[in-house]
């Protein structure tokens with residue numbers, strides 16, 4: 001639930017000024033600074049990486065998606081570089097995607 005502590009859902013530090021839409025159709029509390037940066041909550045980076053890009057960061061257009069982590073704003077690609085490489089999770093996502101695409105071909 002958003003705004004329960006009146007803090008920003010993106011940085012968890014700034015005072016919430018209101019609720020606004022993220023880059024996906026999802027709303028969360030924003031502080032002034034995060035709203036001006038157009039930043040998304042960090043959990044959305046995982047969503048972009050695994051459910052949108054199927055584990056391939058290059059599927060996301062550079063410079064479009066931003067988040068806040070460890071006290072600074074960063075792009076999606078900067079965030080990806082900080083993540084431990086979880087090859088098993090990437091392979092699982094790719095196999096799930098391929099299975100889904102196969103199923104949608106009428107099988």
Ligand SMILES: [Zn+2]
Nearest residue numbers: 008011031034
């Ligand atoms: Zn904030």
